[in-house]
Amino acid sequence: MSIKVAIVEDSTRVRESLAALIGGSDGFRCVGTFPNAEAALAGIPKEWPDVILMDINLPKMSGIECVSKLKVLRPALQIIMVTVYIENEKIFQSMVAGASGYLIKQTPPAEILEAISDVHRGGSPMSSHIARKLVQYVAQVAQVARPAEKMELSPREHEILCLLAKGYQYKEIAESLTISVETVRTHLRNIYEKLHVRSRTEAVVKFLEQKGT
Amino acid sequence: MSIKVAIVEDSTRVRESLAALIGGSDGFRCVGTFPNAEAALAGIPKEWPDVILMDINLPKMSGIECVSKLKVLRPALQIIMVTVYIENEKIFQSMVAGASGYLIKQTPPAEILEAISDVHRGGSPMSSHIARKLVQYVAQVAQVARPAEKMELSPREHEILCLLAKGYQYKEIAESLTISVETVRTHLRNIYEKLHVRSRTEAVVKFLEQKGT
DNA sequence: CTCGGGATACTACTTTCGGGGGATAGGGAA
């Protein structure tokens, strides 16, 4: 059973050469070519392909949005984004929309076919350069969720941190506790040190995380 | 200039065959082999390699923890995790710890060398299977964060708010998104307006609350 | 008793924020 592929690409030349590549290769079958997202949304549901090669930059509706809509209709669709150059933002947007792979247009024919069967097998073909971006993103996001080590705050410090977490300013905290702003500063300085943070925002985030735990 | 590689691997056979492969290939030089994390932490700082092949499962201290410690000492270190089979959790932990690539032990020699030079060039060599896991993770994370924006924040604003919630300063947000501080300030003003708050702390608290919901 | 930690307070200084203006380019809606 050959893999059914559809192509969404506004450049006629690229579209036809891709179609020729796929149509002329064993194990692949081109079941549709579309010059824009609108045509794709209208035509693809008529004969669902296994894999779609989707240009990112399409006139009017972008390829990314098109992916979103198609994925809603058929989540099992495997989609490879195709573009001329690497755009970090669009990579992420594509991933979020539901695309699985990412190809540069000048990719050699053999690799394009390899990517198609790869994504069909459940992989995510992409250059290692793009993969690096993903790795960095994951590492960054996970940093936030990292468990915060809790530290022994004195009752007074805890009290002040609570007020801080309500968005109070130094002045307001001072008034509310009937102490001077300077004292608030001193406490905050100690709190920051204990929590290993450098700003009220970080302190509040840690505080709320711990509270929720 | 050849790429200096160190190997951390408890199996003597695997370690030596990797060392032989690297030592016997043009453009690569093996500058150290270690049977465990402790030895690696002691020996690697003596002659910093460019790339480290790190076994994930080591006796006592895990390869992941070893990566963390080494990365602190030298963030520029490029590390490829090596393991016998794919373990999702460990992949993510490794990424968070600071590893860039991920190899299965039975990878052909040529691909191992390719992966080393790849990571040295700034890529993240990994199988497309693993890449898929990353893609799913990214998509999932973004999905969770999306419904939280009942407050009509634009995607960009949401992104900035996320970074703000990590305790980033304007300057850091600007750098991380490759935009100017002024733009960040403008976005923040709009965000404050939409959320009806007047400070980062309040905005972050609202954000975290809504996220948890 | 002395020592240390917590709570209080002050001076002085630097950096970051938040609020006020505008401005431009591109995309989509009216």
Place this chain on the structure above:
DNA sequence: TTCCCTATCCCCCGAAAGTAGTATCCCGAG
């Protein structure tokens, strides 16, 4: 086309936050 929204960028300015060093008072542990 015009109008609005989004995203981008810039300037000014005062207020708030953060850094550093110091100092008093009280209380409990050693």
